[in-house]
Amino acid sequence: MKRKNKKSFTMFEIPELVCFLLLNLDLRLRTWIPELVCFLLLNLDLRLRTWIPELVCFLLLNLDLRLRTWIPELVNTTVKLQWEPQCQFQLRHLQDGARITALVPPQLEGNWVSTGCEVRPGPEFLCAKMWKMRLAEKFRLQFYYRDGGCREPAYSLTIKGKLRLRQASWITRGATETDHHVNKVGIVFHSQAAMQELTGRINLTCPGFPSRGGRWAPGRVYELYNSKSGRDCRAGLGFSMLELGLLRVEKQQHPQRRLVEELFLGDVHTDWAQRMNYRPTGYQRPLQSAMHHIHPCPACGIIYRSNEHQPPILPRQPDLPLELQGKWVSRECEVRPAVLFLTRYFIFQERSRSWEGYYHHYSDPACRQPTFTVHASGRYVRGPRSAAVPGGTDFVFKVTHAKVTALDRASVLMLNASEEGTCGEAGSWTLGEEQDITGTQGCASLGITLPHNEYELFKTQLDHKQRPLLFIGERPTDGSSPDRPEKRPTSYQAPLVQCAGTVETAARHGQRSQPGRASVLTATPWATLLGVSLYLLAVL
Template structure:
């Protein structure tokens, strides 16, 4: 029954999307169905608390962020911090796009989580062709790339030994010679038929999906960001992965945030002189207060959302609010999820330098339908599987705890996840909270071996610990201390039965419209 409900929900939502497509009569590649944004004074806007309104104001004012389709890529694009990819891999990037479709990408890899000990640099040259506006990820542009050459510059004899071991199966003897500073070893040459990339797990599939955003800031200042496709969290899948979400953005070398010490270091770098980032001041993980998204976040499998967390360190409790949208500007809400639970500290991560391990548990949840498609899907759900059967009302929050979650959405309660956190300061010395990246396949990190090794976009603190957020509110059906869970639902795995949606404690709900059968 859960599977049938998931199929019905997937079919309903997909038919709504196809109906929108039919209404658009155009053969142009760059036109996609886009519903009109609500007016500036629309009641569809989120009513955030005053302390956090400024952090999310740009989500309410689409005029401050613009995105052209197709995007203009020409120029230099640089990392603004040490990036962490699944694995983990620590790197910075410097990409240059030239007129005439040619590009050069420098990827600098490091041994440490602060990007201060370079190991090697990949020099990637190729061609890029923009194809069309994405019909899967709204606001994105699909592209195809053709690699011409890939070389590697090793920055120490130790790097030579380590990469020789990784490459010995695909290209025996390539790096067997004595290390020479500044030498470029050719790993790939399309014309010569050489390909030694398999041992590195290297892929430029990130170029398959692009989006350029321009932020219009006070006093006429601009900040331009280049979002490239996400990197699959499963190493074995990344080479063939077709991105539907984004990774951390690069910024234009001409229009970037100020001040930005990292920007200058990356821009002045080369394959022979990689940027050596200063080691940041170590910050103890302090979760207290309230944290919100700094941008409209995109997830793989067609999902846009904002996150809003409150942590109560004295009780080790937390509350999360996830608002989901149908558009990349986060102005067309579809549904909201509120979750409450507890967390336990682990310790410093032995896998990801600078990270801290935690365990989170969800014990209470509610859902609010914010558009007609979601409302119909929830009202059609099986009785006893998702709140009050047939009792869903647009804009009205409904507790789903007493039904053990919501089978139609793949939400099961109670639920546990193994997490990875870290804290940093941004360019304005504000605290940032990084939470673990969700598995690309939409599943939950509910086992130790699925604990994240990379991070989601950071959350910005908008209420300090000395300004305690209001305590969680609960419906008449349940409280965090009194649960009425039917035994069969408390232990069942709704996420295994319903491949449509999953509740992920700190990442929201992942929509998988194409996996239901």
């Protein structure tokens, strides 16, 4: 007999599902209703909340009076939704932990895949597949492309070796250090053009390779490295697996009880010359478990089924116009080299070509222990499409003003130790008080110089929920600023998600909204009516 497929409900079918449960469950089992409704109110996308009035009206009409004691709890949730702007909700959601747990020690067994086309400094376009066996054996495939959409395969690298977990990192909190040993590295070319370009670089360090009169040909596997024979022709590719020296595994509990597991590997140095010797202190874009990944993820299955002879060709992404207007916020607690944990919040006004940025820094990988905040602003000039990175657009940002708020005692002590005239008013820094550093032309203690220009790279694309994402150029690994055209990034930081399409009055995202200042985007008529109705019913 054929097994019947289980019914899977979409978000738009939830009202019917909840109503069915309410009609058919015993009254004694309805005590979980407030928890369910509050969960739906807090976790659903704003566009899917339109059916909530219908659901609440059903509850009010059909529930026994004795069960209405939970209405005040729902009122509080409704008021929070009404008065809290979506951008602030997103950042508070991150600071509350966002249902993310880190596995210590990390569990690496299984298959891990890229969720899309990655852009590394250079630029390099690639996607990866990695799997680890229980006996410390690991295998990794890296597929490289000639285009930014990962649709024109250039060559593939096969990496075999062993990996053993060591200890929690003393440098990067939340990470685990490893001992890793690469046994073999092979290369397969997928195009004549890629073969001609790379073989010249390989033969600079390995003249006469391949040996014994062999000739390069697409589709064949050539061994670039073998730990037993001593052959090593990797230098011409700038290839290093030092990224395996640092890793972190996170579990995220998404709505509908969907589990997502992510594997973060060490970052790759933005300077090609430093890549072979760099010990990572940050992370690159994570891989996700082939069993527990975001949905939908067309690229995940394509990459999982690929091999070195059949590289994945990812679905074509729509070419979105780059529109900065609005507000953009971090999707996750971000990690940068030199042990920096932060969230970012940007406001762009395209008509005046002005921008504001809030950088909240933390001392922990969950972004729960704030250290200081930088509020910077200025103007920007939009340039042409990037000649170096397909899909990107060049920008020049001028930073003219900045303010700093110290949020822990260590930051207060550091700022008060600044020399006179180098970082605000010397000796006057206090906990939680914002101070303007424009008059001292920045803050030497924090590495901020005013005014200055930054040469940037931007692009936009849609995520798996069809929400706009904004990618901003990756910062130099050495902590410097991209203050010259030759330092313009060729790769991207973690993306920001758009949380508001129109610009409202800027409020620091670390603060609660004040009553009476409703968000234009979230204070809808049904929210007001619903809150009043529930309150009246609660006091009757």
